[in-house]
Amino acid sequence: MAITPKSMDPNALEFEVIAREGEARTGILKTRRGVIETPVFMPVGTAGTVKGVRFEELESDDLNARIILGNTYHLWLRPGIEIIRACGGLHKFIGWERAMLTDSGGFQVWSLGALRKITEGGTEFRSHIDGALCFLSPEISMEVQAALGAEIAMAFDECAPGEATSEEARRSMELTLRWAQRSKEAFERLQLSAVCDGDEPQREMTALPARQALFGIIQGASHLDLRRESLDRTVEIGFDGYAIGGLSVGEKKPVMFEVIEEIAPRMPADRPRYLMGVGTPEDLVEAVARGVDMFDCVLPTRNGRTGQAFTSQGKLNIKNARFAVDQRPLDESCRCRVCRRHSRAFLRHLYLSGEMLASILLTHHNLAFFLDTMRRVRQAIRSCQFAKFRREFTEQPGSGLGQDCV
Ligand SMILES: [Zn+2]
Numbered sequence: 104m105a106i107t108p109k110s111m112d113p114n115a116l117e118f119e120v121i122a123r124e125g126e127a128r129t130g131i132l133k134t135r136r137g138v139i140e141t142p143v144f145m146p147v148g149t150a151g152t153v154k155g156v157r158f159e160e161l162e163s164d165d166l167n168a169r170i171i172l173g174n175t176y177h178l179w180l181r182p183g184i185e186i187i188r189a190c191g192g193l194h195k196f197i198g199w200e201r202a203m204l205t206d207s208g209g210f211q212v213w214s215l216g217a218l219r220k221i222t223e224g225g226t227e228f229r230s231h232i233d234g235a236l237c238f239l240s241p242e243i244s245m246e247v248q249a250a251l252g253a254e255i256a257m258a259f260d261e262c263a264p265g266e267a268t269s270e271e272a273r274r275s276m277e278l279t280l281r282w283a284q285r286s287k288e289a290f291e292r293l294q295l296s297a298v299c300d301g302d303e304p305q306r307e308m309t310a311l312p313a314r315q316a317l318f319g320i321i322q323g324a325s326h327l328d329l330r331r332e333s334l335d336r337t338v339e340i341g342f343d344g345y346a347i348g349g350l351s352v353g354e355k356k357p358v359m360f361e362v363i364e365e366i367a368p369r370m371p372a373d374r375p376r377y378l379m380g381v382g383t384p385e386d387l388v389e390a391v392a393r394g395v396d397m398f399d400c401v402l403p404t405r406n407g408r409t410g411q412a413f414t415s416q417g418k419l420n421i422k423n424a425r426f427a428v429d430q431r432p433l434d435e436s437c438r439c440r441v442c443r444r445h446s447r448a449f450l451r452h453l454y455l456s457g458e459m460l461a462s463i464l465l466t467h468h469n470l471a472f473f474l475d476t477m478r479r480v481r482q483a484i485r486s487c488q489f490a491k492f493r494r495e496f497t498e499q500p501g502s503g504l505g506q507d508c509v
Pocket of ligand 1: 433434437438439440441442443468469471472
């Protein structure tokens with residue numbers, strides 16, 4: 104059998120929608136490293152670690168994260184791609200055998216603000232670690248992501264601010280489209296050379312022939328006409344899946360939902376739809392209702408480290424004095440190991456004492472809450488109960504809906 108480049112072959116991933124309710128859908132995403140049920144929340148592992156959580160915990164029944172994120176920008180700067188290559192790729196280096204998705208670094212360098220300069224070729228920026236001048240382009244991002252070896256790589260994009268004018272947003276969207284084309288070309292070259300080198304360490308695991316999948320990113324800020332154009336032209340280039348980028352970057356929440364509502368249902372129905380960097384549990388449920396399948400956000404981990412817990416009764420700040428002798432768990436309807444064992448009073452004591460365990464336990468509970476919410480969402484869609492679930496979830500006391508993602 105002839106070896107052909109499989110980068111854009113749907114067999115890099117297999118995706119099947121198994122149930123729908125309105126625009127909401129639940130499906131199965133098959134990767135070389137296991138099957139992922141969607142809608143799915145992907146914990147963020149910026150530097151090759153989901154901060155504050157051991158991999159055993161992520162794999163346990165308590166959390167059961169099927170896919171995590173790795174961060175191209177951070178891993179490229181430190182430890183550097185040569186070290187990760189020498190250690191056999193990101194999975195082997197960090198000791199995670201389940202699926203991973205790597206972002207392209209586009210968003211991180213964009214977030215550096217004044218520290219970066221964007222040109223047609225790519226983005227020049229100062230490293231946040233040592234101030235060294237660095238340059239990231241679609242080609243370099245694809246090379247780094249190929250070395251990292253995640254199941255899903257992302258095209259290198261440029262993000263416009265939430266309040267960008269139509270002119271600014273168009274300029275940024277056009278650049279993102281040109282970079283999407285270059286990302287795809289570089290990606291295909293790299294996949295082909297990997298196949299020719301016989302660099303297929305996991306090929307036997309699920310018999311999916313392609314090494315990595317590549318997702319395109321839809322931009323256009325809050326301008327619906329630009330978003331639609333970005334979607335059509337990104338689909339024309341052709342990717343294994345599609346992401347909505349450039350949301351939760353300063354625009355108002357109703358604007359964010361307006362974009363999701365306009366774009367998600369128009370995204371190819373037979374490919375996974377990924378909403379990047381959003382959001383609260385309520386945001387996730389609302390985006391699922393509009394047709395999104397995949398999510399990532401730093402909220403459960405970051406807020407865990409600052410003493411904030413997400414619960415079925417809304418957000419809870421463990422520093423609050425009213426928890427000083429509170430014997431109840433963080434969330435009385437949560438069955439995670441933290442809630443089964445520890446009281447709010449103890450967690451508050453740990454936090455106020457500056458004990459590292461406070462961050463670890465709060466992060467664990469928060470991830471359990473996000474992942475369990477997605478489990479309940481999937482179950483609700485399968486049993487045609489999603490509308491009811493959504494109503495109850497978003498109407499719960501203290502629901503974060505309408506609040507900004509912090
Ligand atoms: Zn819990």
